[in-house]
Amino acid sequence: xxxxxxxxxxxxxxxxxxxxxxxxxxxxxxxxxxxxxxxxxxxxxxxxxxxxxxxxxxxxxxxxxxxxxxxxxxxxxxxxxxxxxxxxxxxxxxxxxxxxxxxxxxxxxxxxxxxxxxxxxxxxxxxxxxxxxxxxxxxxxxx
Amino acid sequence: xxxxxxxxxxxxxxxxxxxxxxxxxxxxxxxxxxxxxxxxxxxxxxxxxxxxxxxxxxxxxxxxxxxxxxxxxxxxxxxxxxxxxxxxxxxxxxxxxxxxxxxxxxxxxxxxxxxxxxxxxxxxxxxxxxxxxxxxxxxxxxxxxxxxxxxxxxxxxxxxxxxxxxxxxxxxxxxxxxxxxxxxxxxxxxxxxxxxxxxxxxxxxxxxxxxxxxxxxxxxxxxxxxxxxxxxxxxxxxxxxxxxxxxxxxxxxxxxxxxxxxxxxxxxxxxxxxxxxxxxxxxxxxxxxxxxxxxxxxxxxxxxxxxxxxxxxxxxxxxxxxxxxxxxxxxxxxxxxxxxxxxxxxxxxxxxxxxxxxxxxxxxxxxxxxxxxxxxxxxxxxxxxxxxxxxxxxxxxxxxxxxxxxxxxxxxxxxxxxxxxxxxxxxxxxxxxxxxxxxxxxxxxxxxxxxxxxxxxxxxxxxxxxxxxxxxxxxxxxxxxxxxxxxxxxxxxxxxxxxxxxxxxxxxxxxxxxxxxxxxxxxxxxxxxxxxxxxxxxxxxxxxxxxxxxxxxxxxxx
Numbered sequence: 001x002x003x004x005x006x007x008x009x010x011x012x013x014x015x016x017x018x019x020x021x022x023x024x025x026x027x028x029x030x031x032x033x034x035x036x037x038x039x040x041x042x043x044x045x046x047x048x049x050x051x052x053x054x055x056x057x058x059x060x061x062x063x064x065x066x067x068x069x070x071x072x073x074x075x076x077x078x079x080x081x082x083x084x085x086x087x088x089x090x091x092x093x094x095x096x097x098x099x100x101x102x103x104x105x106x107x108x109x110x111x112x113x114x115x116x117x118x119x120x121x122x123x124x125x126x127x128x129x130x131x132x133x134x135x136x137x138x139x140x141x142x143x
Numbered sequence: 144x145x146x147x148x149x150x151x152x153x154x155x156x157x158x159x160x161x162x163x164x165x166x167x168x169x170x171x172x173x174x175x176x177x178x179x180x181x182x183x184x185x186x187x188x189x190x191x192x193x194x195x196x197x198x199x200x201x202x203x204x205x206x207x208x209x210x211x212x213x214x215x216x217x218x219x220x221x222x223x224x225x226x227x228x229x230x231x232x233x234x235x236x237x238x239x240x241x242x243x244x245x246x247x248x249x250x251x252x253x254x255x256x257x258x259x260x261x262x263x264x265x266x267x268x269x270x271x272x273x274x275x276x277x278x279x280x281x282x283x284x285x286x287x288x289x290x291x292x293x294x295x296x297x298x299x300x301x302x303x304x305x306x307x308x309x310x311x312x313x314x315x316x317x318x319x320x321x322x323x324x325x326x327x328x329x330x331x332x333x334x335x336x337x338x339x340x341x342x343x344x345x346x347x348x349x350x351x352x353x354x355x356x357x358x359x360x361x362x363x364x365x366x367x368x369x370x371x372x373x374x375x376x377x378x379x380x381x382x383x384x385x386x387x388x389x390x391x392x393x394x395x396x397x398x399x400x401x402x403x404x405x406x407x408x409x410x411x412x413x414x415x416x417x418x419x420x421x422x423x424x425x426x427x428x429x430x431x432x433x434x435x436x437x438x439x440x441x442x443x444x445x446x447x448x449x450x451x452x453x454x455x456x457x458x459x460x461x462x463x464x465x466x467x468x469x470x471x472x473x474x475x476x477x478x479x480x481x482x483x484x485x486x487x488x489x490x491x492x493x494x495x496x497x498x499x500x501x502x503x504x505x506x507x508x509x510x511x512x513x514x515x516x517x518x519x520x521x522x523x524x525x526x527x528x529x530x531x532x533x534x535x536x537x538x539x540x541x542x543x544x545x546x547x548x549x550x551x552x553x554x555x556x557x558x559x560x561x562x563x564x565x566x567x568x569x570x571x572x573x574x575x576x577x578x579x580x581x582x583x584x585x586x587x588x589x590x591x592x593x594x595x596x597x598x599x600x601x602x603x604x605x606x607x608x609x610x611x612x613x614x615x616x617x618x619x620x621x622x623x624x625x626x627x628x629x630x631x632x633x634x635x636x637x638x639x640x641x642x643x644x645x646x647x648x649x650x651x652x653x654x655x656x657x658x659x660x661x662x663x664x665x666x667x668x669x670x671x672x673x674x675x676x677x678x679x680x681x682x683x684x685x686x687x688x689x690x691x692x693x694x695x696x697x698x699x700x701x
Contacts, residue, residue, distance in 0.1 A: 017258070017270075017273070017274060018258035018259065018261075018262050018264070018270065018271075018274055018348075019258065020346055020347030020348050021347075022347060022387075023386070023387045023388050023474075023590050025701075026587050026590065026591075026701035027388075027590055027591055027594045029701040030587075030591050030701055031591075031594075039701075041699050041701050042699065043697050043699030044347055044697060044699075047270075069258060069274060069277060069278055070274075070277045070278065070513070070514075070625065071273035071274050071277065073273070074272060074273025075273065098478075098511065098512070098513075100512065100513065100622075101617070117478060119477060119478060119479055119604075119607045121597075121598050121608075122594060122595075122598050123598065
């Protein structure tokens with residue numbers, strides 16, 4: 001039982017802000033679930049506080065944040081600030097949506113592990129989530 | 144043997160002999176051809192495939208069942224309205240873009256609001272941070288709307304406002320602005336989207352739960368019908384349903400199901416169908432599958448006409464006539480090789496025109512990257528102008544009628560829509576289906592199916608899934624820049640208005656509004672108009688009604 005539990009990655013997929021574009025996030029959530037992960041979808045209109053709280057309560061390996069409204073440069077610093085405050089900055093954060101190319105390096109600098117858009121195949125996204133989650137558990141000595 | 148049977152027999156021979164022999168030497172590219180909605184596309188359509196009675200199913204433009212178009216002369220007399228949506232920053236920033244578009248020959252105005260305005264938060268609300276003026280223009284008070292239309296004559300140009308849960312507030316501001324400018328309400332032409340049902344289903348902008356939200360829509364329809372005879376108080380929208388990943392048939396079915404719910408709501412409040420139904424208008428996407436889209440528009444007109452006549456007993460032909468705005472598909476635009484989007488948009492715009500749209504927005508090539516730049520909007524507008532002035536397709540009405548393929552696709556969409564109507568009725572009607580999350584689930588399933596087909600290369604996207612150029616350079620585009628000062632400027636404007644207004648007038652207007660809201664028989668519109676004239680903000684109006692109406696909490700299904 002323990003091994004099954006440990007190998008099942010837990011992913012919180014979240015929609016911050018007022019943005020209602022949830023087609024992509026739902027497709028991603030389903031693809032991750034089909035790949036055998038535990039997926040917790042927050043629903044829309046989450047504040048950074050709510051997202052971080054959900055991630056902690058759900059013991060998440062990864063937070064996937066989908067944002068198409070252009071507010072990413074406001075939202076991500078808040079999420080990272082809160083994760084640090086709560087001592088949870090080991091959780092992997094992945095961004096998806098419409099992110100301007102010039103913002104991608106800035107997001108990486110903040111701590112975002114990967115940035116995705118709708119033009120990449122789902123297998124690539126699933127593979128990356130698996131890799132980052134595996135590496136996180138290895139870093140923390142969880143098997 | 145009649146003619147159709149003879150053709151069917153000949154077709155069998157042709158398949159068995161010519162096609163079979165030819166295909167042995169040159170196999171077809173795919174085992175199964177399908178439309179973008181996953182419906183099968185046969186090799187060939189002949190008269191044997193088309194079940195059609197001309198008088199019953201097609202008829203004439205401007206006549207029931209309107210399959211061939213809502214007006215007798217269509218674009219020969221009145222070209223579709225070229226209506227590019229625009230909105231960013233403060234009212235003054237967007238006003239400048241409107242004047243640019245009008246100078247380029249645009250014939251209608253369409254306003255895109257920012258997320259806080261759409262969701263009922265003032266610009267200084269903590270929830271609005273980072274979103275003010277980003278995806279549209281910020282409107283907090285009547286002063287902002289006045290600035291938005293500075294120098295624009297509202298009795299001369301029609302204005303469309305894409306706004307939903309707060310639609311009644313913006314409609315109230317529009318009425319108040321006309322009154323302050325001395326324009327009689329019967330001179331106002333335009334549309335407010337005001338389609339709350341598809342918000343729960345697809346676009347996901349909401350404040351209150353469905354039942355009180357429906358009452359607000361009812362009030363705005365009743366007010367507009369009485370005072371604004373040339374205004375469309377609701378624009379029932381399939382665009383967002385399709386953009387959320389639905390099929391073409393779902394787009395039509397769920398949109399018309401919402402239309403049916405509004406009709407029933409107004410009838411239940413004592414409205415007569417022939418009084419308000421002629422003012423209902425619709426909004427569809429034009430996606431990339433050219434033939435399927437043309438068929439979709441034709442089928443939508445026919446199903447709506449039949450529904451209004453047969454189910455609701457509409458007597459006037461205008462009550463059964465579906466008119467629609469159209470927008471090319473944002474979801475079809477790619478971030479890679481963005482100039483290819485000009486070609487996609489052209490194909491989609493052509494389908495909208497051959498499908499008989501009354502107005503059209505063509506997307507900018509930068510749609511997948513940011514809000515549109517001026518350059519992108521100009522090419523998008525020119526695309527429509529080239530179709531109208533150069534392509535020749537606007538010279539005859541419903542030019543693709545009688546195409547065996549188009550008629551088969553039209554019939555099939557109508558059939559699918561009717562099947563959905565039955566399922567929705569069995570589940571207790573449109574609102575019940577929204578509350579159960581059933582429509583949302585149907586769309587999510589279709590969206591996932593499409594994503595899977597994209598990954599499997601059942602559908603190819605040029606430059607993305609096929610012919611992908613990994614070394615290609617992004618063209619140097621002049622993208623619309625986001626000015627960080629917009630948010631600050633707007634908050635300053637808002638605080639100025641709030642400081643200058645008569646605070647006791649604000650309090651009493653809000654008090655009267657809340658009292659009216661508590662009485663189901665009252666119409667909220669006159670109270671809201673009084674409130675916005677007193678410079679009550681959108682956010683204040685929304686918040687005042689929350690204790691009574693509650694806030695909607697979605698079913699987060701995927």
